[in-house]
Amino acid sequence: MSQVPLMEIDNVHAKATISLFGGQVLAFRPYRDDRERLFMASGAKLDGSTSIRGGIPVCWPWFGSREEAGLPAHGWLRRRLWQLVERSDDIDATRLVLRPESTEGPGFEGSAEVELHISVGLELQLDLLTRNTGKTPFTLTCALHSYFAVPDIETVQLTGLKGPYRDKNRNWGEFDTPAPYRFSEATDRVHLDRPARVHIEFPGTMTSIASTGHDSMVVWNPWTACAEQFSDMAAEDYRRMLCVETALTTPLLLQPGSMHLLSQGIR
Secondary structure, rough: OOOEEEEEEEEOOOEEEEOEOOOOOEEEEEEOOOEEEEEEEEOOOOOOOOOOEEEEEEOOOOOOHHHHHOOOOEEEEHHEEEEEEEEEEOOOOOOEEEEEEOOEEEEEEEEEEEEEEEEOOOOOOEEEEEEEOOOOOEEEEEOOOOOOEEEOHHEEEEEEOEEEEEHHHHHOOOEEEOOOEOOOOOOOEEEEEOEEEEEEEEEEEEEEEEEEOEEEEEEEEEHHHHHHOOOOOOHHHHHHHEEEEEEEEEEEEEEOOOEHHHHHHHE
C-alpha cells in the first residue's frame, strides 16, 4: 500500500497516476489502445523513504551523479513533496500545476521557482519550468528521466536519433549513433542530438516522445549486472524498460528574471 500521496486522473482520453512525492507521473494509459506507456520497477518504494524507480522522475537542479560531493544523484526534488496549486478539466485534457514545497537545498546556491505542468489527454505532456527569482545567475542542468514500458528490450528499436553520443560505460568515449539502434547490453549514453521527436518501436506498435528545451537525449538500460545492484528491481525488470530522457546536460547559466522550459510529450 502506498504511503505517499497519489493523484488518480481518469478522463475520456486516458488514466494517469501522479505521486506528489517527487512530483512524479507514475502511469499513463490512453484509452485508445489501453497500453501503459510507463514502467515501474517491481520493488519500487512508495513509502517516501527513497526516490521512486519508474514513471518520470524530475531531475533538478542537476542531472547526474555528485557522489564525490556527498550529494544525491539527479538533485533532490524527486525526494521532496510537491503541492497541487492548480487543476482544470475540459474535453481535451486534465491539466495540473505542481510546485515543490521548497527549491532550496545543499549544492544549489540560487533562488528559483519551479513548476511542473502536466496535461493528461490524448497524449501526456510535461513542462518543467524553472525561473530565476534571485539577483544573481545560477547554473542549471535537469531532465525528465522517463522510464518507458516495453514488452522485451531485445525486440526494441529506437529511431529518430543521429550523430555522436558519449558513452558512460566506455569511459565517456564518443561514438556514432548505431543504425539500426537496438539493445543487447547495458546502455548509458548521452546523445548530443536534440531531435524534436524519437520513437521506441517494438512489434505491432510504438511509443513516441516529443521534446523541446533540451540539449541532449539520454538513453539508459541497466541490463543484468547493473540491475542486480538495485534493491527495487527484480532480475528481469530490465527487459521491460528503456529510459529515453529529455535532458539539459550541459550547464545553462540562467540569468535573474529568466526562465527555462523543458518539455516532453508522450503518445
